[in-house]
Amino acid sequence: MRYSRILGTGSYLPEKTLSNADLEKMVDTNDEWITQRTGIKSRHIRSESDTTVSMGTEAAKKALEVAGIDKNKIGMVILSTSSPDRLYPCAAAEIQANLGLNNTCCPGFDLNAACSGFIYALSVADQFIRSGFLDYVLVIGSESITKMADWTDRATCILLGDGAGAVVLGADTEPGILSTHLHADGSYGGLITHTGDLYDKTVPPSYFKMHGNEVFKIAVTKLGDVIDEALAANNLKKQDINWLVPHQANLRIIQATAKKLEISLEQVILTIAGQGNTASASVPLALDAGIRDGRIKRGDMVFLEAFSAGLAWGAAVVKY
Ligand code: UT7
Secondary structure, three states, X not given: OOEEEEEEEEEEOOOOEEEHHHHXXXXXXXXXXXXXXXXXXXXXXXXXXXXXHHHHHHHHHHHHHHHOOOHXXXXXXXXXXXXOOOOOOOHHXXXXXXXXXXHXXXXXXXXXXXXXXXXXXXXXXXXXXXXXXXXXXXXXXXXXXHHHOOOOOHHHHOXXXXXXXXXXXXXXXXXXXXXXXXXXXXXXXXXXXXXXXXXXXXXXXXOEEEOHHHHHHHHHHHHHHHHHHHHHHOOOOHHHXXXXXXXXXXXXXXXXXXXXOOOOHHHEOOOHHHHOEOHHHHHHHHHHHHHHXXXXXXXXXXXXXXXXXXXXXXXXXXXX
16 A cells, blocks of 8 residues: 655744734724634734745745655645735745755646645645655645735634645655545635635725634534544544644634544644634644644544635545
8 A cells, every 4th residue: 555644844934923912903803802702812924025935935944854855856846825925936836946846847836725725735645645656745835814814804804824834745655644535615605705806906905705604604514524524434433533633713613623523622733822814824834833842643643624715625634
């Protein structure tokens, strides 16, 4: 059997932070509401020099350092982002050049499945490795999502944060990624949108908009379903899962997912309080945090999941 294993992880967070107290001065909100409804206390906000490309590059460098492989062995760079700096060239190609991987001319492309993008990218990478087509793939989630925040809309601006996380995957005869499960239902597309028009210069600036309450309910149901699906696919019991690494959109959604998995909050890697919702960077950021501080150990069974605009959602069962 051939599997993809996580060889190294890395992350990058911008230096500047924005606390709930700071937000109280900007919109009609308060720390108590934000904390109770979302679990967020503070978030990292990019400076002019923090771009989707620069943050992704820094996270990838750290992941490559830990992986300890010759970087020229990387056969593909997949970047999940819903907030590229520009449409061309694609950010993955820019990161490939920044990392000096252009010598080998390995392919690189951006993938957008909103906050679920990293799970989608991990799945794509896994298929390339399992099929024997590639031995090493660099998967990055990088988001400068706050650039689409409407800083006058208290319902959304309090949620977002910037950052990047990365994973180096390598082929192995031992698992590894056991399975990935991807879903989307475009009929709910209007619930999370980027308003306006990227190309029509006559329309006002575009922003992140969400019908949060409706999304919340669908997220809890669909994440519950994907847990059942992923466990059944691997013939695993809930008790076999050591760690939940969720997308960090809302602490109450995470609590509901943990409850469904019958896992205590101590077995959930939580970054939401200090990072907010960093879209597709949130899962690799949390994964890196759990691995770096020694909680997630080699051999542990890890459940990754995300829910997002699309609507799209997915999960991965990974033996670290
Ligand atoms: O990452 C992509 C996937 N995203 C998600 O999964 C997010 C899912 N949704 C959520 O996380 C939650 O729905 C939110 C955190 C976005 C909102 O929480 P909620 O409990 O669903 O609140 P709500 O939208 O139902 O609003 C409740 C009240 C409203 O006031 P009224 O109409 O009851 O008087 C809002 O106007 O809270 C008000 N409100 C606020 N009050 C203080 C909305 N935003 C704020 C705010 N501060 N920032």
